[in-house]
Amino acid sequence: MIKIGVLALQGAVREHVRSLQAEDTEVIIVKKAEQLDELDGLVFPGGESTTMRRLINQYGFFEPLKAFGESGKPIFGTCAGLILMADEIVGQDAAHLGLMNMRVQRNAFGRQRESFETTLEVQGVAEDLRSVFIRAPLIEEVGEHVEVLSTYNGEIVAARQGHYLTCSFHPELTDDFRLHQFFATMVREAKQVTN
Numbered sequence: 001m002i003k004i005g006v007l008a009l010q011g012a013v014r015e016h017v018r019s020l021q022a023e024d025t026e027v028i029i030v031k032k033a034e035q036l037d038e039l040d041g042l043v044f045p046g047g048e049s050t051t052m053r054r055l056i057n058q059y060g061f062f063e064p065l066k067a068f069g070e071s072g073k074p075i076f077g078t079c080a081g082l083i084l085m086a087d088e089i090v091g092q093d094a095a096h097l098g099l100m101n102m103r104v105q106r107n108a109f110g111r112q113r114e115s116f117e118t119t120l121e122v123q124g125v126a127e128d129l130r131s132v133f134i135r136a137p138l139i140e141e142v143g144e145h146v147e148v149l150s151t152y153n154g155e156i157v158a159a160r161q162g163h164y165l166t167c168s169f170h171p172e173l174t175d176d177f178r179l180h181q182f183f184a185t186m187v188r189e190a191k192q193v194t195n
Helices: 013-020 033-038 049-058 062-070 080-085 178-194
Strands: 002-007 025-030 041-044 075-078 086-089 100-105 116-122 126-133 138-142 147-152 155-161 164-167
Touching: 002 013, 002 033, 002 178, 013 025, 013 178, 025 033, 033 062, 041 080, 041 178, 049 062, 049 080, 075 080, 075 178, 080 086, 080 100, 080 164, 100 155, 100 164, 116 147, 116 155, 116 178, 126 147, 126 178, 164 178
Parallel strands: 002 025, 002 041, 041 075, 075 164, 086 100
Antiparallel strands: 100 138, 116 126, 138 155, 147 155, 155 164
16 A cells, blocks of 8 residues: 655645545645655645745745655656756746756746647656646756656656656646556555665
8 A cells, every 4th residue: 555645735636636546545635744754655736836835835844845855755746846846947046845857947838828738658658648738837958867758849848857757737637647657656666665
């Protein structure tokens, strides 16, 4: 049995819970930093990255989240979650959690009305993953040890660095759960290593 938390400060929390549900997976809605201790993996949902950072600070999550990531437990960031994980954000002096070696651009695909859905090839996951882009960021550049998993029109939209997984889009807003299953496998593998 694995326990995966969804950080419930803002964003599509219920949709991630639904996407992660499986026989061997207990999904926990995380509202307090102490809950991180019982988890094997964690999802940062989409939302608004600046608001999420303010709430992370307000509810005492900043150091516990950094420690969670640095302990080797997998984290999956979607859309705004990707921005939280980057160590460089275009146009901002400081990053948020700075977990992944990449530079990201906020709202790179335009405003809400420019939202769209497409099918992507995601390395190791699927050749035809349904993906919803809503005011999505993109990964402008990746550093050492970061593997590009997917691109859209030549732009990087999904990447992995060890136990960190990110994507620009919202896989939880479709009925295609393969990227969540891929993350659950990362969590199972990481748990086996630590046990």
